[in-house]
Amino acid sequence: MLDIQSKKVDNAVIINIKGDVDLYSSPQIRKVLLELIQKESPAIFVDLQEVNYMDSSGVATLVEALQRAKKYGGRLFIYHLQGAVQDVFELSRLDKVFQIYPDETEAMKAYHDEN
Amino acid sequence: MPETLEFMIPAEPKYLKINRLSIKLLCELIGFSTVESNNITLAIDEACSNVIRHAYNGPSKEPIHIKCNIYGNKIEFLIRDFGRKANVDQIKSRELDEIRPGGLGVHLIKTVMDEVMYDTNFEKGNQLKLIKHFKGRK
Numbered sequence: 647m648l649d650i651q652s653k654k655v656d657n658a659v660i661i662n663i664k665g666d667v668d669l670y671s672s673p674q675i676r677k678v679l680l681e682l683i684q685k686e687s688p689a690i691f692v693d694l695q696e697v698n699y700m701d702s703s704g705v706a707t708l709v710e711a712l713q714r715a716k717k718y719g720g721r722l723f724i725y726h727l728q729g730a731v732q733d734v735f736e737l738s739r740l741d742k743v744f745q746i747y748p749d750e751t752e753a754m755k756a757y758h759d760e761n
Numbered sequence: 762m763p764e765t766l767e768f769m770i771p772a773e774p775k776y777l778k779i780n781r782l783s784i785k786l787l788c789e790l791i792g793f794s795t796v797e798s799n800n801i802t803l804a805i806d807e808a809c810s811n812v813i814r815h816a817y818n819g820p821s822k823e824p825i826h827i828k829c830n831i832y833g834n835k836i837e838f839l840i841r842d843f844g845r846k847a848n849v850d851q852i853k854s855r856e857l858d859e860i861r862p863g864g865l866g867v868h869l870i871k872t873v874m875d876e877v878m879y880d881t882n883f884e885k886g887n888q889l890k891l892i893k894h895f896k897g898r899k
Binding site: 666668669670699701702703705706729730733734737738 | 774775777778781795796799800803806807810813814865866868869872873
């Protein structure tokens with residue numbers, strides 16, 4: 647199973663995920679993200695530094711979260727993509743759809759610059 | 762004659778990681794690069810996930826057989842299930858311009874592997890054949 651930690655920073659929520667994201671574990675992330683989206687969190691930051699593997703169900707979960715957040719003007723930022731995870735975004739050609747940043751500082755900067 | 766390794770896992774998502782670790786180690790052992798090994802592992806994992814989701818309609822105690830035939834110029838994976846027959850005409854990648862959750866697995870498999878063939882001519886279940894050539898040894 648995944649280890650998912652979340653913390654609130656101002657009006658943003660940072661989610662740290664640790665483990666492989668696959669058919670078995672992606673429902674865990676989906677539950678966390680959809681709860682935040684239901685509360686209309688303005689900004690959700692997803693740290694993937696400790697995710698070494700992600701399959702299409704993980705990518706689909708993030709796509710769903712992105713689309714749902716956009717409906718109320720929410721933002722989803724992802725960062726710290728590791729090699730195999732970066733590859734799956736590129737193979738899916740979704741690397742241009744998401745706001746992907748190298749680290750939390752850059753992601754936060756982008757968010758604050760927008761506001 | 763190829764060298765052959767065979768794995769069998771129950772069609773339960775919790776066991777997919779064991780399969781991934783085995784496939785990745787095998788690919789690296791026989792000479793694929795780390796990136797190629799990761800990508801092949803992704804393709805096999807997606808294929809096994811599709812078996813669980815579509816052939817067995819969810820987690821099942823039924824098996825997934827993964828046979829790996831290693832040739833001088835390629836590796837061939839035969840992924841066999843004993844579930845619901847696939848309608849091959851309906852298996853397709855989603856349009857990548859269409860941004861929506863789901864439908865990515867088949868696209869990833871076809872992007873990563875050199876050859877993808879479905880065989881539904883079994884009395885029960887399906888078999889997916891996936892081939893990856895070693896670079897420069899086609």
